[in-house]
Amino acid sequence: MLLAKKQIFIVDDDESVCRALKLLMMTYGFVVETFSSAEKFLSVVSNSTPGCLILDIHLPGMNGWDTKKKLMESGSNRPVIMITADKEEGLKERAFKAGALGSLQKPFYDQQLVDLINLSF
Numbered sequence: 001m002l003l004a005k006k007q008i009f010i011v012d013d014d015e016s017v018c019r020a021l022k023l024l025m026m027t028y029g030f031v032v033e034t035f036s037s038a039e040k041f042l043s044v045v046s047n048s049t050p051g052c053l054i055l056d057i058h059l060p061g062m063n064g065w066d067t068k069k070k071l072m073e074s075g076s077n078r079p080v081i082m083i084t085a086d087k088e089e090g091l092k093e094r095a096f097k098a099g100a101l102g103s104l105q106k107p108f109y110d111q112q113l114v115d116l117i118n119l120s121f
Contacts, residue, residue: 007051
């Protein structure tokens, strides 16, 4: 029996971050889709599509916090990992309160991200 590959969605407005994370995740055997905005992600991926979301906090238009809130309000139970380059005090606590699986400050170690993703499956 073949195991389905695990799906990862990445939402970040920095194309180089999307490209780097996609390549990294693919080396771990994940299937990856990237989006440059939360609005694009929400318009393409339904709540019923399984997968883990790596979500940048600072996005043009709808930011990561608002996106996570919208997902929760829509009934989504998709695991979300928040990422940011900001040195935001209390980020981990705020992310947990928002219902995220975890949060990482860029730059982060590959294994930190993979460990969080593995918690989601």
